[in-house]
Amino acid sequence: MKFTFKKVLLYLLAMVLLGTAVTLIQSTMMGMSAWDAFHRNFYEGIPLEYKYLNAMSAILFVGLAYIIEWKKPKLIMLFPILISFFIGAVIDFELTFVPNVVDGTLYVNIIYILIATINIAVALNIIIYSGFPLPAIDQFCKAIAKRLHISFGQGKIFGEVFAAIGSVVAGELFGFRSEFYYLGFTTIYFILLLGAIIDFAKHPLYRLLGAVSKIEVFADDMLKKDINRKNIYRNSRAIIIKNNKILLEYFKESNFYVLPGGGKKQFETLERCLKREVLEETGYKINHIEEKTIILEYYPNITIESHFYTAKLKSDMIFEDKIHLTEEEKQGNLDLVWVDLNEAITLLDESDSTYEKGNQLMNREFLGIINSI
Structure with missing residues (x-):
């Protein structure tokens, strides 16, 4: 965990965003998220302010997180308790002045919930980016995600059900049966959608924060003022490593190597594009996708924007019926090869292709890999 002034400020901002989200949710007529309802039921039954109640529950959930991950107790495990105390203090303070919209219109209530959702998605991704400890309940959800080998957003779904x-x-x-235990529309909405929204927000937010490295490559004699900003081709590339070997596609007819991946369709996310292209070209299904590098290649008539992701195989199973090669890939006699990582870097750097764009493509893949691993 590397402390920088920027990360500390972002971390504090994330804590405030989480506290504000809880305040907004509690000020609506649409019920609460499962975790907020969980704490509210205790808040009503035990006369404690949120800052103390949050700290108490943090002790429980941090302990559970360490048990789930089978980790030895460390001093750092006390930090989420302090975080929970701080978030609780934010809630106590904001509840004194944030307008309650229980009697307001449905439109205003929905706006409150949407703002709260954005706050949570942004805040949790900022915390993970910063490398600092998560709040206790989110650390608990992340422990579930690690144990089940799923994304953090999916782990949040399990956590929300547990809290409900x-x-x-x-x-x-x-004895709060008449209040439906403070559960309602928001509870269901968060269980079904919050995890997906957190995962969806991760990559664009990381790009904004500068967590994804960006490399610019200019064609000969091109200047920044000559960049073609209208004709942009966006594509996703997968860096799949298993047992220190990387998966490459080898075009036998032209003697060049590339990573699995391809062009993004309209209205398709880059992450969805990556999964589709890998499945269509290799038959493999992938998960644990992490964007690492963006390479921008500038040519007079086009800008090629390549997004490089590390990914893992869901299993060793190849779904033959899902493979759909293009005519170009068929004619190029495409073959899949697992190559030692160091050997792959050498092949991409030193191979000489007979295809006019082969060396250019291999140079791009070379830059993508060495800047992503």
């Missing part, structure tokens, strides 16, 4: 059950138990304990 906990809300009912706490509600029964303190």
